[in-house]
Amino acid sequence: MKALMMAVILWMVGDLGSMSNAQPTMSEIFEQKYQAWRDYLHSHPEFRFLSQAGPQFDCSQFREIVSLGLPAIPYVAERIARDPNERLLWRAISQIAKVKIRTQYDPNRRETVFPDFPDFKPGQQDVFLYWWREGYKRTPDRFLNYHSEWQALREQRQAGGAQKYSQIVDLGIAALPIIVQKVRHGDTSLIPILSVLTDGIIGPNATTSECSTWWDQNGRNWLIPFPNRRPVARAGEDRTASPGDTARLNGLSSMDPDGSELSYEWVQLSGPRVSLSDATTATPAFVAPELQEQTTLVFQLIVNDAGDLSKAVPTPNSKSLPAVVRIRVNPKR
Amino acid sequence: MKLRYKHQLAVLFTLCLMVSVCHACFNLPPIPVVWPEEEIVCVDAYGSFGGASSHDQDEAGEYIFTYEWWLYDYQTYSYVNFYTGDYYSYMAAYCFDTPGRYAVDLYVEEDEATWSTSYDTCEVTVVRVTVDSPAYMGYKSSVEIDYMIEPEEIWDPDYVNLNIYYGATLIRTIPLAASSGSHWTTWDGKASEGTWAPAATYTVEVEVGTENPDHECYGSDVVTIVDVNLAASDLFGEVAEDDEDLPNGAFIHFNLDNDDSSDNTQEAPKRPGADYAQNGTTPVTGENDLKLIELSMAPPLFEGSIVLSNMTLGKLWKSTTKGSANLLLGPGGELSWNLANSQQRDQFWQLCTNPPYMEGASSTGGSVSLVYYSPTSEQVKADCAYYHFIAADCGSQPRTTGSLSERDWFEGAFPNLVRCEWSITAEASAVYNCIAWSVVETNVWYVTVESARLHSYDIVIDAPPWGDGNGTLSTTELDAFYSSKNYVPSSTQPPSEPPAEVAVIYYSEDHAAHRMGCTCGAGKWIMFESKCGEGPKIEHVWNQINGASYGSPSRYYRVP
Numbered sequence: 001m002k003a004l005m006m007a008v009i010l011w012m013v014g015d016l017g018s019m020s021n022a023q024p025t026m027s028e029i030f031e032q033k034y035q036a037w038r039d040y041l042h043s044h045p046e047f048r049f050l051s052q053a054g055p056q057f058d059c060s061q062f063r064e065i066v067s068l069g070l071p072a073i074p075y076v077a078e079r080i081a082r083d084p085n086e087r088l089l090w091r092a093i094s095q096i097a098k099v100k101i102r103t104q105y106d107p108n109r110r111e112t113v114f115p116d117f118p119d120f121k122p123g124q125q126d127v128f129l130y131w132w133r134e135g136y137k138r139t140p141d142r143f144l145n146y147h148s149e150w151q152a153l154r155e156q157r158q159a160g161g162a163q164k165y166s167q168i169v170d171l172g173i174a175a176l177p178i179i180v181q182k183v184r185h186g187d188t189s190l191i192p193i194l195s196v197l198t199d200g201i202i203g204p205n206a207t208t209s210e211c212s213t214w215w216d217q218n219g220r221n222w223l224i225p226f227p228n229r230r231p232v233a234r235a236g237e238d239r240t241a242s243p244g245d246t247a248r249l250n251g252l253s254s255m256d257p258d259g260s261e262l263s264y265e266w267v268q269l270s271g272p273r274v275s276l277s278d279a280t281t282a283t284p285a286f287v288a289p290e291l292q293e294q295t296t297l298v299f300q301l302i303v304n305d306a307g308d309l310s311k312a313v314p315t316p317n318s319k320s321l322p323a324v325v326r327i328r329v330n331p332k333r
Numbered sequence: 334m335k336l337r338y339k340h341q342l343a344v345l346f347t348l349c350l351m352v353s354v355c356h357a358c359f360n361l362p363p364i365p366v367v368w369p370e371e372e373i374v375c376v377d378a379y380g381s382f383g384g385a386s387s388h389d390q391d392e393a394g395e396y397i398f399t400y401e402w403w404l405y406d407y408q409t410y411s412y413v414n415f416y417t418g419d420y421y422s423y424m425a426a427y428c429f430d431t432p433g434r435y436a437v438d439l440y441v442e443e444d445e446a447t448w449s450t451s452y453d454t455c456e457v458t459v460v461r462v463t464v465d466s467p468a469y470m471g472y473k474s475s476v477e478i479d480y481m482i483e484p485e486e487i488w489d490p491d492y493v494n495l496n497i498y499y500g501a502t503l504i505r506t507i508p509l510a511a512s513s514g515s516h517w518t519t520w521d522g523k524a525s526e527g528t529w530a531p532a533a534t535y536t537v538e539v540e541v542g543t544e545n546p547d548h549e550c551y552g553s554d555v556v557t558i559v560d561v562n563l564a565a566s567d568l569f570g571e572v573a574e575d576d577e578d579l580p581n582g583a584f585i586h587f588n589l590d591n592d593d594s595s596d597n598t599q600e601a602p603k604r605p606g607a608d609y610a611q612n613g614t615t616p617v618t619g620e621n622d623l624k625l626i627e628l629s630m631a632p633p634l635f636e637g638s639i640v641l642s643n644m645t646l647g648k649l650w651k652s653t654t655k656g657s658a659n660l661l662l663g664p665g666g667e668l669s670w671n672l673a674n675s676q677q678r679d680q681f682w683q684l685c686t687n688p689p690y691m692e693g694a695s696s697t698g699g700s701v702s703l704v705y706y707s708p709t710s711e712q713v714k715a716d717c718a719y720y721h722f723i724a725a726d727c728g729s730q731p732r733t734t735g736s737l738s739e740r741d742w743f744e745g746a747f748p749n750l751v752r753c754e755w756s757i758t759a760e761a762s763a764v765y766n767c768i769a770w771s772v773v774e775t776n777v778w779y780v781t782v783e784s785a786r787l788h789s790y791d792i793v794i795d796a797p798p799w800g801d802g803n804g805t806l807s808t809t810e811l812d813a814f815y816s817s818k819n820y821v822p823s824s825t826q827p828p829s830e831p832p833a834e835v836a837v838i839y840y841s842e843d844h845a846a847h848r849m850g851c852t853c854g855a856g857k858w859i860m861f862e863s864k865c866g867e868g869p870k871i872e873h874v875w876n877q878i879n880g881a882s883y884g885s886p887s888r889y890y891r892v893p
Binding site: 045046047048049050051052053054056084085087088090091094100101103104105107110111112114126127128131 | 737742743745746747763766767768774776777778779780781783784785786787788789790791792793817843844864865866867868881882883
């Protein structure tokens, strides 16, 4: 009996200990800091009437949100998406990701236009959310354009180089992978930009080798956790198999719109149970059973893109919707 | 000595004959001498005459034995022996009660004779001055004064003056025509230095005289200058006396309704409106749209009547507490006090001591008047306070709902905002801001410099084509921005009040407002519209949003 009581006490102590060691999630941390900032704003109603940035952001509460860094960006973005009145939060993303979105005033249309996102329709959606959800994918192309223009201006010693330089910098941290790639290919002129975007961690006079090594070791921490899009499972065409044959399922057509590596999960839904060779591969196989009558075996495939680097912060949409394939097994003759 | 009528010629002839006879007997007649030879005497006053210079022509020892004084009335052709005395009675006096021309004759008798025919005469003009003025006249007004100088036609004075006395102090002398007869003149109600004679009782005197300073006659009457006054206070303080009678004299809000927010729902679409709960039995206190209107009257009078009329749609309250029991005078109402009645007189003076409060109730104006009527029911003096009830009524009343009402929110951020001097003209929007609205654009958000961006879609003025992007917005860059929007700097710049030409005000803390194209405030205000950050757009007076948030006006622009 004493042993039982001791076991219960130890279990409880252990459980309490595990509770005290529970770390708040990024979601909780962000919400806490976000509420502190909101409280600060509410205590200053006059801030609502400011149309220029100022004391709304020049406060410790907002700086703490920014200090959360890249992992907080998805939560900031989702908060803006949920409540358009919280669009002031975009500034946190801008500061964390060092991204600036170019705007111009079109006097003919008498409205703001976005040269980098010509298909964005003003007024329908906040452009920063657009950047967050779709626009970032254009970062490599925009970088290559700006970079080639910048290089051309430099070679021809023409004016306007500073503007192109600023445009590259304003792509923000989202451009780091391709900048590093360019540096690796020998374009050392980009190292100062790398230095700016990494807050000087990479020195402006760093070597290509130093940049490459740093990225290999730390690049994972400098990727913006852009929103994950659901992968698509494709289980292949229905087909027929003969008893005793080795039938192979084919999930190779599955894809991830974000280009992430997929993991596979095959499950048999109906028919005489068969043994899949490896249900976590794209193409598991099984031996068609010998049956007295024609029977259909149904298999379900779910793919998962959770293995991607961008999933450092748990995000939804990592699992695909299920796809099924029907394998008809003919009777034994 | 003058010759007179036929019977006197006969007497003279007889006397000459007697003298010649007496001379023949060596007894010469006495010679009467009257002093003065001419006299002007005021009616009902005594004229004094002396005959001490009379003497006998004979040798020493003879003297005037008796003096006999006769008054001849030219009007009635009659003689009156008004005094006879012995040799001590060489002086005589007579009180004239009727104006006209008279002769005072002195007959003397010497001691040698029992009767003498010698005489001397004094021509006397008896003057009467009659003045008739109204008993009351209004302050800062003139009055007609009738006067009559008698005798008329047969005599004219050397000079005539109108003298105005306050007590024993002569405050004004006005020369009048030096002629007898009936006349009238006007006193303009001013003292000699040109200032208005204050409300008081004055003696109006007509002075009639000759070169001889002793020959002056006077007539007088009493007139009381009455002043009644309404002293109105308005939004801008105390209204100047002379202005309150003019149109737009006093300005009072008509839409302050902080007692019951639900009132605003009664006027769609929540436009500024009058109070509706003011007649309720539950007193309402603390409304600062009530403005004092003070009543006064001078001097204190004990006859006649005074009437207070309210020809506005506003209401006069006995104090700042509103409620049915405290209403003094509603729209179109009138109160009258008979000053001869001590109780009513006291009621009026109580109102002067504890003046009422005016509350506007519509967008129209009107007047409140205070009139004094004389006992003969003639209007003597009136004062009128003209009111104009104004409001910023282009927009909607700020909502009073929510944990922090729009009223509290705005007036907390902008302490100079007066409740009824602003209203909401557009709902909150994060699409456009103040600078955008200052150039009448509603789908763009302008910020001064890159670091001032609030949103991803903000347009930076300190960037091409207006600025150099150096992180500081210069006046040149700001002018370039507004120039591209077809506005140019005004010739008048802050801190002067913006003239009517100013279409855009730029504020020192990067705010901007655009002038409204309305007549809000009846011309007393020039209303501007500010889009307040992501909040609503409001209309306000040019300097009412001055403060920590927006600073103060720093640049004015106009349409070229």
